[in-house]
Amino acid sequence: MVTVVRARQQSSSFLKQHDTAASDTAAVELLRQKSLKVQSYKPDSALIYAQQGLDLARKTNYKKGEGDCLNRVGVVLWKNGKYDRALFYILSSLKIREEINDQLGVLKSLNDIGIIYSDQGDNTKALTYHFKAKAAAESLHDKKRVSIVLSNIGNCYLKLNKIDSALYFELQAYGIQHAINDKGTMPNTLSILGDINYKMGNIPMALEYYRLSIPYAVENNDQSAIADTYNSIARLYVKSGRSDSSLFYASKALEAAKVALYPEGIYNASSLLAQIYQGKNEHLELMYYKTSVAAKDSMFNAEKVREIQNLSFNEAARQQEIADDKRREADERIINLQLIAIAIFIPFFFLVLLLLSKSRTHRKVIEFMSVLSLLLVFEFITLLIHPFVARISNHLPVIELLILVILAAILVPLHHTLTHWLREKLAHVAHDPTAHNPTKTPGTVGLKKREIKKVSS
Known part of the structure; x- marks a missing residue:
């Protein structure tokens, strides 16, 4: 109980x-x-x-x-x-x-690292991480993640001024998002497509993409996306000489960026506002200029740049170490497979030798094969022991030589003894014509033949 x-x-x-x-x-x-x-x-x-x-x-x-x-x-x-x-x-x-x-988690981290490098202006390194994330997303058959990564790749190519590549990847992203009705990621992709068309000089199409992006961003209450798209519209109107429209959208962008505590959005909007007020209102121009400088310093001061460089270096070293470990594992796997193959081959070779010893194979062949089989066994033993010897000796030549000499002193006499024994046993069996029936001797065979002749006569 x-x-x-x-x-x-x-x-x-x-x-x-x-x-x-x-x-x-x-x-x-x-x-x-x-x-x-x-x-x-x-x-x-x-x-x-x-x-x-x-x-x-x-x-x-x-x-x-x-x-x-x-x-x-x-x-x-x-x-x-x-x-x-x-x-x-x-x-x-x-x-x-x-x-x-955690494959999905690795995918997300790779993608986010790529975004950080892109925001820092290192789009080449960003693409390295994004393409790794793309491969991971495709292996998981995760359409939503594939579309997100494709959109980020397109954005990197846009910043590198490779417009054709940017458009290619961004349209792929948009096609997937539209097919699965992914409203969460749609505003970012549409805004980037607007930026691409702006770079191509297709202003009406750029505006259309921006205007399509805004409702999705508002529905998601994504203030950062709202700030980015309004900034893009304001920049477009500045280039077109429509300062009133530019002022309206830049102000809305700054408002959204401040709500999200989004320094990049604050920097872009305040820089545009300082440009708009240049030569028109000195007080506002200076105010927005100071705002843009403060936002930029919060993102890109020298200390932060150094820290990012250190982190990048450490991560590169870690990834190199992982690659080296994988390469070592692959090499060890090949070596182990070869050792297993040898270990299987040696008994098979002995079996063949025994079968040949019972056939009419020449004595010299049997002797040669018996010596060869023992060489294989003892060399295989040496091959297996050598890594342990190297580890014990810590790769010091003097100690390693001493251990090998001791092993040789044990193995060499044993090898000679077994060689002699095999040569005697197997070669003798192959040479002896009565080996298959040891009860019969040459004398008795002849006697029986004579007896048979007498009976028949």
């Missing part, structure tokens, strides 16, 4: 622990989701929720949650222009996601 009660208590304790773990996991995911939901209009709250989720994930040793929340913190910091810290968090997230083989 006591045993039954104890078993029930243990079972109850296990269920409570399981329920607590499940509850903690759900709580981490809930905090991450809340952070994502309020990111565009309450960035401070988004950062708090993401950090709370990260703390809880670490406390409960929930690795997937830790990777997700690290990435979430990084994205919020990136949106707020803190690129150095954002890169640190997302690279940390990538490392954890790779360790636990």
Whole structure:
């Protein structure tokens, strides 16, 4: 009875622990989701929720949650222009996601790292990460993620002034988003298509894409996307000489960017406003100029640039180490397969030798094969032992030579003894015509033949 009660208590304790773990996991995911939901209009709250989720994930040793929340913190910091810290968090997230083989998580981290490098002006490096993310998304057959990455690739090519490539990837992204009715990512893609057409000089088409983008961004309450599109429209009107329209859209862009605490949007809008007021209103021109300088400094000061360079260098070294490890594993796998093949071949060779010894094969052939078989065995033993010898000796030639000499002193006499034994046994069997019936001797054979002749006569 006591045993039954104890078993029930243990079972109850296990269920409570399981329920607590499940509850903690759900709580981490809930905090991450809340952070994502309020990111565009309450960035401070988004950062708090993401950090709370990260703390809880670490406390409960929930690795997937830790990777997700690290990435979430990084994205919020990136949106707020803190690129150095954002890169640190997302690279940390990538490392954890790779360790636990979270393929979707790795995809997201790669894509976000690419965006940060693109915003920093290093679009070549950004494309490296985006194409890795594209391959990951295609392997998972995730159409939504494929479209997001394609859109980011198109944006990188646009910044590199490769308009044809930009249009190619952006239209692919738009086609997928339209097919799956993905309203969440549509505004960004439409806005980039507007930028591409603006670069191509197709102003009416650019305006059409911008105007299509705005309702989706408003529906999603995506203040950053709203700021970007309004800034693009304002820039277009500045080039067209329509300063009133430009002033209207630049002001709306600045308002949306401030709500989202979006430094890039603030910088672009205030720079346009300073340009519009140049020579017209010195006070407003100076005010917007100071705003743009402050926003730019918050994103690109020298200390942050150095930190990003250090993080990039460390990540490149880590990726190189991973590549080297994979290469070593591949080499070891090939070596192990070869050793297995040799280990299978040697017994097979012995079997062939035994079969030949019972046939009419020449004695010299049997002797040669017996010597060869023993050479294979002893050299295979040496091959297997050598890595251990190298490890024990720590690759010191003197110690390694001493160990090999001791092994040779044991193996060489044994090799000679076995060679002599095999030569005697197998070669003798092959040479002896009565080997298949040892009870018969040449004398008795002749005697029986004579007896048979007498009977017949």
